[in-house]
Amino acid sequence: MSQLVKNLLCSYVKALQPYQSARRLYSGGQDWLNANESPFANDYQLDSSKLNRYPSCQPSSVINAYASYAGVKPEETLVSRGADEGIELLVRAFCEPGKDSVLICPPTYGMYAISAQTFNVGVEQVALNDDFSLNTDAMCALVGKVKVVFICSPNNPTGTDVPAAQIEKVLNAFADSAIVVVDEAYIEFSSAQSWASKLAQYPNLVVLRTLSKAFALAGIRCGFTLASAEIIQALLKVIAPYPLPEPVAQIAAQALTDESILHIKQQIAILDQQKGKLLYNLLEMPQFEQVGDSAANFILLRAAQREGLMNYLVSQGILIRDQSKQLNLQDCLRITVGSDEQNQRLLEAIQRFYQSEQA
Numbered sequence: 001m002s003q004l005v006k007n008l009l010c011s012y013v014k015a016l017q018p019y020q021s022a023r024r025l026y027s028g029g030q031d032w033l034n035a036n037e038s039p040f041a042n043d044y045q046l047d048s049s050k051l052n053r054y055p056s057c058q059p060s061s062v063i064n065a066y067a068s069y070a071g072v073k074p075e076e077t078l079v080s081r082g083a084d085e086g087i088e089l090l091v092r093a094f095c096e097p098g099k100d101s102v103l104i105c106p107p108t109y110g111m112y113a114i115s116a117q118t119f120n121v122g123v124e125q126v127a128l129n130d131d132f133s134l135n136t137d138a139m140c141a142l143v144g145k146v147k148v149v150f151i152c153s154p155n156n157p158t159g160t161d162v163p164a165a166q167i168e169k170v171l172n173a174f175a176d177s178a179i180v181v182v183d184e185a186y187i188e189f190s191s192a193q194s195w196a197s198k199l200a201q202y203p204n205l206v207v208l209r210t211l212s213k214a215f216a217l218a219g220i221r222c223g224f225t226l227a228s229a230e231i232i233q234a235l236l237k238v239i240a241p242y243p244l245p246e247p248v249a250q251i252a253a254q255a256l257t258d259e260s261i262l263h264i265k266q267q268i269a270i271l272d273q274q275k276g277k278l279l280y281n282l283l284e285m286p287q288f289e290q291v292g293d294s295a296a297n298f299i300l301l302r303a304a305q306r307e308g309l310m311n312y313l314v315s316q317g318i319l320i321r322d323q324s325k326q327l328n329l330q331d332c333l334r335i336t337v338g339s340d341e342q343n344q345r346l347l348e349a350i351q352r353f354y355q356s357e358q359a
C-alpha cells in the first residue's frame with residue numbers, strides 16, 4: 001500500500017477483509033456449484049429505445065409485479081442492486097457509525113458483518129444452537145444494545161429454517177429497539193411460510209428477497225426489501241439516485257409475469273428432485289455426514305479429507321464452497337444443487353477421489 005493511501009484510508013477499512021465471494025475465489029472451471037445460483041439460464045428481451053435516459057429509481061413495473069408476487073403493497077416494496085444492497089441500506093439508515101451495532105447469528109451469511117464493518121458499525125454475535133436454531137435468550141439479552149438484527153431463514157450455509165416461534169419471540173423482544181431483518185433469499189425452496197404476510201403485525205419487521213437464487217438471475221443483481229411504508233421511505237433517503245439499470249428493470253419485470261413465475265416454479269420442482277437424488281447418493285458414501293438441513297438449493301456436508309477433496313474437484317473444473325472456517329462448521333463443504341449432468345459429474349469426481357485415496 002502506498003504511503004498516500006495508508007495515510008488517507010479509514011482505520012476501519014484498513015482492517016477489513018473483503019468478502020470472499022465464490023466468484024472472487026475461483027473464476028475458472030465449468031461446474032459452478034459454489035454460489036447457490038440456478039443452473040437454468042432463461043431467455044429475456046431487451047428494448048434499447050430508452051437506454052439514453054436515466055432509469056427510474058423504483059420502476060413501477062418491477063415494484064408492482066414483485067409486490068403482487070410477495071403479497072405485499074407496492075409502498076412496502078423497495079428494489080435494489082441485489083439483496084446485498086438492501087442489507088447495506090438497512091445498516092446505513094439505522095446505525096450510526098462508531099456508535100451503533102448490528103446482531104448476527106453465526107454460522108450465517110457473511111455480508112451482514114461486512115456491510116456493518118464497512119460503515120464502522122459494530123457487530124454483536126450470538127452463535128446458533130447446536131441444532132442451528134436461534135439462541136433467543138442470548139439474543140434477547142442484547143435488547144437496547146443493537147439497532148438491526150439479522151436472521152437468515154432458510155439459513156445460508158446451514159440450510160435450516162428458523163422456527164417461526166423463535167422469530168416471533170425476537171420480533172417482540174426488539175419491538176421498540178431494533179429492526180429485525182428476516183433474510184428470505186431462499187424462501188422459494190422452503191416449505192416454510194414467508195414473513196412477508198406479517199408486515200402489518202410487526203412494525204419492526206423487514207424481509208429481504210432476491211432474484212439471484214430461485215429466479216435464476218444472479219447476473220442482473222436485483223433484490224427486494226419488504227417492510228412498512230415508513231421503513232421503505234427511510235431506506236429511500238440513503239439509496240443511490242439510479243440504483244437499478246434499465247436493462248435490469250426490463251428483465252426483472254419479464255421474470256415476474258405470471259407465465260414466468262410458473263416456469264420458475266417448475267424449475268424449483270426440478271431442483272428439489274435433484275437435491276433429493278444428490279443428497280441420497282452422497283450420503284451413501286461413508287466419507288460424508290449431513291450437517292444442518294436442505295431447506296434451500298444447497299446441501300452442507302462434513303467431509304473426510306475435506307481439503308484434498310476440494311483441491312481435486314477444482315482440478316476437475318468443479319467448484320463447491322468450503323465452509324470450514326465458519327463457526328462450528330469444521331470440515332464442512334456446501335454444495336449447490338446443479339443440473340442433473342453437473343450433479344452427476346460431481347458424484348463421479350468425488351468417487352474417483354476417494355477411490356484413489358484408498359488405493
Ligand SMILES: *Cc1c(COP(=O)(O)O)cnc(C)c1O
Pocket residue numbers: 036081082083084085109152156183185209210211212218221222223
Ligand atoms: C445470495 C444471498 C444474498 C444476496 O442476494 P443478492 O440479491 O444476489 O445480493 C442475500 N442473502 C443470502 C442469505 C444469500 O445467500
